[in-house]
Amino acid sequence: MIVAERKTLEAIAGMVAGSRKVLAVGCGTCVTVCFSGGRQEVAALAASLRMKRGIEGKPLAVDEAMVQRQCEWEYVDTLAEQVKNYDAVISLGCGVGVQTLAERFPALRVLPALNTLFMGLPSEQGVWEERCQACGNCILDKTGGICPVSRCAKQLFNGPCGGSQNGRCEVDASIPCAWHKIWERAEAMGTVEALMEIEPPKDWSTSRDGGLRRMVRQDLRSPSEEEGKE
Amino acid sequence: MNDMLAAAAPDRQAVKSGSGLERVLAQGDFAVTAELGPPRGWHPDSVKRKAQLLKGWVHAANVTDNQAAVVRMSSIATGLIMIDEGLEPIVQMTCRDRNRLAMQSDLLGAAAHGVRNVLCLSGDHQSFGDHPGAKNVHDIDSIQMLAMLRAMRDEGRFQSGGEIAEGGPQFFIGAAENPFADPAAMRPYRLRKKAAAGAQFIQTQLIYDLARFREFMKKVVELGVHEKVSILAGVGPLKSPGMARYLREKVPGMSVPRSLDARLEGAAEGIDAGDKQALNRAWREEGKRICIELIREVREIEGVAGVHIMAIEWEQAVPEIVKAAGLMPGAPA
Numbered sequence: 001m002i003v004a005e006r007k008t009l010e011a012i013a014g015m016v017a018g019s020r021k022v023l024a025v026g027c028g029t030c031v032t033v034c035f036s037g038g039r040q041e042v043a044a045l046a047a048s049l050r051m052k053r054g055i056e057g058k059p060l061a062v063d064e065a066m067v068q069r070q071c072e073w074e075y076v077d078t079l080a081e082q083v084k085n086y087d088a089v090i091s092l093g094c095g096v097g098v099q100t101l102a103e104r105f106p107a108l109r110v111l112p113a114l115n116t117l118f119m120g121l122p123s124e125q126g127v128w129e130e131r132c133q134a135c136g137n138c139i140l141d142k143t144g145g146i147c148p149v150s151r152c153a154k155q156l157f158n159g160p161c162g163g164s165q166n167g168r169c170e171v172d173a174s175i176p177c178a179w180h181k182i183w184e185r186a187e188a189m190g191t192v193e194a195l196m197e198i199e200p201p202k203d204w205s206t207s208r209d210g211g212l213r214r215m216v217r218q219d220l221r222s223p224s225e226e227e228g229k230e
Numbered sequence: 231m232n233d234m235l236a237a238a239a240p241d242r243q244a245v246k247s248g249s250g251l252e253r254v255l256a257q258g259d260f261a262v263t264a265e266l267g268p269p270r271g272w273h274p275d276s277v278k279r280k281a282q283l284l285k286g287w288v289h290a291a292n293v294t295d296n297q298a299a300v301v302r303m304s305s306i307a308t309g310l311i312m313i314d315e316g317l318e319p320i321v322q323m324t325c326r327d328r329n330r331l332a333m334q335s336d337l338l339g340a341a342a343h344g345v346r347n348v349l350c351l352s353g354d355h356q357s358f359g360d361h362p363g364a365k366n367v368h369d370i371d372s373i374q375m376l377a378m379l380r381a382m383r384d385e386g387r388f389q390s391g392g393e394i395a396e397g398g399p400q401f402f403i404g405a406a407e408n409p410f411a412d413p414a415a416m417r418p419y420r421l422r423k424k425a426a427a428g429a430q431f432i433q434t435q436l437i438y439d440l441a442r443f444r445e446f447m448k449k450v451v452e453l454g455v456h457e458k459v460s461i462l463a464g465v466g467p468l469k470s471p472g473m474a475r476y477l478r479e480k481v482p483g484m485s486v487p488r489s490l491d492a493r494l495e496g497a498a499e500g501i502d503a504g505d506k507q508a509l510n511r512a513w514r515e516e517g518k519r520i521c522i523e524l525i526r527e528v529r530e531i532e533g534v535a536g537v538h539i540m541a542i543e544w545e546q547a548v549p550e551i552v553k554a555a556g557l558m559p560g561a562p563a
Contacts, residue, residue, distance in 0.1 A: 153355050153366075154325070154326070154352050154353070154355065154366070154368050154371070155368040155371070156352060156368070156371045156372075157371050157373075157374065158371055158372075158373035158374065158420075158423060158427075159373070159416060159420045159423065160411065160412070160413070160416070160420075161352045161411075162352075162406065162407070162408030162411045162435055162483045163354075163355070163408075163411065163482040163483050164411050164412050164413070164482070164483065165411060165412050165482045165483050166412060167412060167413075168482075170355060170482035170483065171355045171357050172357075177412070179413075179416075180412055180413050183413045183415075183416045184413065187415070192416075192419075195416075195419075196419060196422070196423060198373060198374075198377060198423060198426060198427050199373075199374070200374065200377070201330065201369070201370045201374045201378070201389060202370075204369065
């Protein structure tokens with residue numbers, strides 16, 4: 001899932017300092033699951049903003065809305081009529097959700113209430129951890145299902161750096177060393193020989209470095225869209 | 231040429247890099263290197279001073295590349311001052327601050343100015359340094375960098391495969407290894423990987439734990455890696471019991487036996503705790519003695535081809551240690 005956490009109330013209040021009436025929009029997918037942008041978090045943020053502005057003597061009307069997925073036109077379109085009534089929309093979606101709203105409603109101020117952190121999983125109760133950086137060229141087959149791109153602070157491809165100690169990363173002892181885990185797993189599975197191969201430099205052109213990435217599936221495109229492109 | 235290097239000869243080019251360090255190792259002499267930290271400013275004087283201090287006492291000196299992720303004068307630029315002063319530099323380059331374009335371009339420039347030794351490192355993480363908000367690069371890792379340098383030199387090709395005009399730069403290529411980091415079982419194999427990628431010499435992390443280093447070297451010799459690459463054992467004088475504790479507790483991947491704290495403390499026995507100067511003097515003398523003993527010990531270990539003396543911000547200690555350990559017989563008095 002995409003993991004995000006809410007910005008501070010001060011930061012969000014600052015973005016809407018000049019507004020009188022805003023709509024807070026949550027998202028029913030990833031950020032609901034990580035307790036940052038679901039129905040409850042929308043309600044909590046709305047209440048806090050109203051209270052803060054009330055105390056300051058500059059009342060702010062905050063209405064609440066939810067869409068199932070802020071990253072898809074068909075869900076976002078359900079807000080088309082409603083958003084016309086507001087100075088601004090505060091999105092409690094990830095960065096994709098904020099941009100989907102901004103792109104769909106060009107006349108509207110769309111503001112991010114969350115900081116999008118990473119793609120990851122809840123590793124234990126109340127803890128989320130990164131697992132993928134979408135580098136665009138997966139090598140998990142070579143590293144025993146443990147990703148050095150997202151989980152090694154130095155993105156090493158040929159083994160751990162000299163700062164790995166007791167299975168922990170030199171950057172922060174709360175972070176497990178990815179290469180320690182890769183080695184342990186290879187030992188357990190009897191595949192350490194594969195780790196002796198020198199992994200050549202990665203082609204980062206499939207990663208963010210290549211510019212805006214796009215996936216096209218010709219088999220899924222409708223004839224009208226194809227014509228529109230011509 | 232001794233047996234060890236004769237065995238390595240097919241893997242190496244004849245000494246044509248022009249590196250004095252390579253020549254010393256090829257002759258089978260025990261190599262001595264040290265470290266020179268560039269200044270946190272642009273004045274060349276401290277580099278000149280340190281170079282004069284080390285000159286004649288070591289075969290070459292490492293020049294660190296934004297060590298501990300703190301901005302300092304560029305390692306290549308510092309290396310050029312060292313060349314002018316008559317001290318051969320081993321230019322360190324990390325994967326943290328440069329992508330493959332910058333690395334190759336800087337190395338071509340370094341070669342043009344007479345740099346012959348390059349040490350390939352991952353680099354300390356930026357969170358330890360003075361710009362913790364910096365973006366790190368890590369386009370390639372240190373092993374990929376070794377392979378890149380070897381291809382530049384031996385094939386005259388850039389990492390892309392493109393041809394280098396008028397042939398590749400002749401470098402003597404090195405890397406680091408930490409025998410005390412984890413996973414311990416992987417370390418000798420990682421060293422082998424570095425040798426396979428193109429490393430011709432290795433400098434190890436500071437050794438204080440001889441038992442663990444012996445164990446590591448035993449495996450390295452078993453794998454025959456010492457025949458492919460010259461291993462320089464990393465040593466350095468402790469300045470105080472506090473430094474011993476700091477290295478053990480705060481520096482990831484360090485192994486410092488507690489007996490060394492006790493030895494340093496013992497050396498200052500009877501000195502008034504308020505007399506900082508006398509304490510420091512006693513600790514430092516003992517620190518040098520320990521270092522000299524360690525040099526004598528590692529020299530006897532099979533597969534050790536030299537020592538790398540890291541006297542951090544204490545370059546003055548190097549000549550004394552070198553002299554007392556009986557290294558560099560031709561050194562200035």
